Amino acid sequence: MKVNLRVWRQRGPDSPGEFKNYEAADLNPNMSFLEMLDVVNDRLASRGEEPIAFAHDCREGICGTCCLNINGKPHGPGRAIATCQTYMRSFRDGDTITIEPFRAKPFPILKDLVVDRSAFDRIMQSGGYVSVRTGAAPDGNSIPISKEIADRAMDAAQCIGCGACVAACKNASAMLFVSAKVSQLSLLPQGRPERHRRVLSMVAKMDEEGFGNCTVTGSCAAVCPKEVSLDFITRMNRDYLAALMHEAVGRAAGKEGGAG
Amino acid sequence: MKPLQLLLQSSIGKKVIMGATGAALVLFVIGHLVGNLQIFLPKEKINAYAHLLHSSAGVLWAVRLGLVAIVGLHVWAAISLTAQNKAARPVNYVEGTRPYAASWASRYMFHTGLVIAAFVVYHLLHYTAQLPVANLLPSTHPAKDFNQLLVTTGAQSGYRDVHAMLIAGFQQPIVSLFYLIAIGLLCLHLSHGMTAMFQSLGVQEGVWRTRLEKGAQVLAIALFAGYASIPIAVYLRIVQ
Structure with a gap:
């Protein structure tokens, strides 16, 4: 499948940002959203362009690191899942997907889609x-x-x-x-x-x-x-x-x- | 920090003030409607009621000043909280924040509140200060000087004729329309506010969340029907 990405690019915390368009072709619908971004980044890197910075860690929905605003919704279209549990099959072939960082004053943008x-x-x-006193472990179920x-x-x-x-x-x-x-x-x-x-x-x-x-x-x-x-x-x-x-x-x- | 300082300065403290003053104002809105609905009874009833309310200047002014203080706190908390909310997201999303699971009323509380505030000022000039100009009637209209209307006959002779004043006040369709719009927005405001206040005061959990949400909607619709019935009844000459 193929999707068009509209991604927020920002070089650093104090730089102005802007949306850039990328075409992501030849995708497997069973890729996770982050795997799709990995593929896009590989292609960008091979062309000598700066890859899209995005936060990720466990990729199984338990660490809370991934944080993309996908088409205006945090973590994408699914319910009760994190960005890493969102799969490309949730989108239609040819869709344009807008990806923005979480926006809030206490969450300053570090780079592209990564916020602090x-x-x-x-x-x-x-x-x-x-607050606990350290020492011998207490009995379980006490x-x-x-x-x-x-x-x-x-x-x-x-x-x-x-x-x-x-x-x-x-x-x-x-x-x-x-x-x-x-x-x-x-x-x-x-x-x-x-x-x-x-x-x-x-x-x-x-x-x-x-x-x-x-x-x-x-x-x-x-x-x-x-x-x-x-x-x-x-x-x-x-x-x-x-x-x-x-x-x-x-x-x-x-x-x-x-x-x- | 001292508890009172925390109540006035912290986010939750201000939400508590918002909820508590809102609850008091809801009681006023209900009481005010019950008073107004006496327009559908023989006219002596509402005139006697108005006379009773004005019988003690001390009590009347104590209630008025109390209401002003409550409204003042409500508005102050609203402005202060909204300013913080705006500051918390200086750069918005390209298409704004979307209303996931959020009702229209819940997202536009400040905006509906602004219209209600403008309406309250107008309403006080109209029926409390009784400025003839607020009636927006041409100077030749017989009901123009509606603030002069007095009962001339019977046991209530000399009482202010509130029944006639109320009808005179709704002779101008634009005024009635503004009343209907403002009441509509007030009830939208309340459809959210009457449930959110329980959240702010820490008593809306589990099954009670759904019950209170439903209850607030039913009460908001009932209040709208009650308040809207008066200008509509005057327009349709059911009350005259």
């Missing part, structure tokens, strides 16, 4: 962890957790941090990502002691990085390759309000801090 998503890492560093809670925590932990939620949101909001990362810990007994401090600092970091705000359009959850639910944003909002009240009561009682 370390804003997510900084949010995680601000509180997306559980803390009973109901199946419902374990399942919900897993649903949140499905998030691979790819940034599709930010890319699809009209406000470039990261609330789906942050809420998944807040909830995967606050749902579990191990994460509960620090839940107030965690949600306050992760939200503060999210705001500081310059992400937009949720207007509950639901686009984030619709494009999420892991189908993380909007319910986690509700949960994060509730956790945040609880943390604020806890803080207020702590202050009223004259305690230092109070959260966490």
Whole structure:
């Protein structure tokens, strides 16, 4: 099969970018989208042209590295899959495919289709962890957790941090990502002691990085390759309000801090 | 940071303010409609109701100032959040962001809000300040000075004739049309807002998400039908 590509090319973070057209002929419909780009790049390289830079790693939908906006949708036309799990058979012979990088101020473009998503890492560093004493490993199953809670925590932990939620949101909001990362810990007994401090600092970091705000359009959850639910944003909002009240009561009682 | 500061400055804090003030305004919109629908009862009812509302200047102004404060917070949060949203994507996609799973209402809350704000200003000039010029009637029209209308006979003699004022206010079809458009946009705004506020306040999960979404749509349609019925009834001379 053959497709026409319309690809965003940008030499570096501060260079102006533009769309360039490429013809990708002789493709196998069972190639993944990234394999198609590999083939295009091989041909570009053999002609002495600069290959298209794009991010990829595991190519099996679990690492969250691949991040292309394909025909206006993060990760392409499929549902609940990442760019690497999108196959050329999802397109028709002769289609024109527009490929853009994820666009958001906190995700600056490094080159072509590669964006810097370390804003997510900084949010995680601000509180997306559980503090533990190192030492002998605790007994397995020593803390009973109901199946419902374990399942919900897993649903949140499905998030691979790819940034599709930010890319699809009209406000470039990261609330789906942050809420998944807040909830995967606050749902579990191990994460509960620090839940107030965690949600306050992760939200503060999210705001500081310059992400937009949720207007509950639901686009984030619709494009999420892991189908993380909007319910986690509700949960994060509730956790945040609880943390604020806890803080207020702590202050009223004259305690230092109070959260966490 | 102090909790109050976080409430006023953080993204979620501002969304909570947005949702809480929105919830209060929804209650006002419902109450206002219930009051207005008395136009379909004998005219003494709505005139007595209006007289009751104006019976205590203190209470009246406390409610008015409270509403102004609530609207002020709602508008401030909207402007502040929208400015941050715009700043978060300085370079947009070539064809903009597409509305995946998003309703029209959810994507244009700020735009519908702007029209509603303009409408509220006009509505206050029209029926609260009762500026004759806001009625947009020719100076020869008998209902031109609708702010002078008083009940002259019966037990309510001397009361403001709100029933007649309301009918006079809808004599100009352009005014009625603007009312219908603004009410339509208000109800679209509410069809999303009445569910999103539960999300912002942290209480919309699982089966309740679908229930609240459906409930908000039904209530929005009911509110539209209720409010639209008044200018339409005046136009069709059902109320006179």
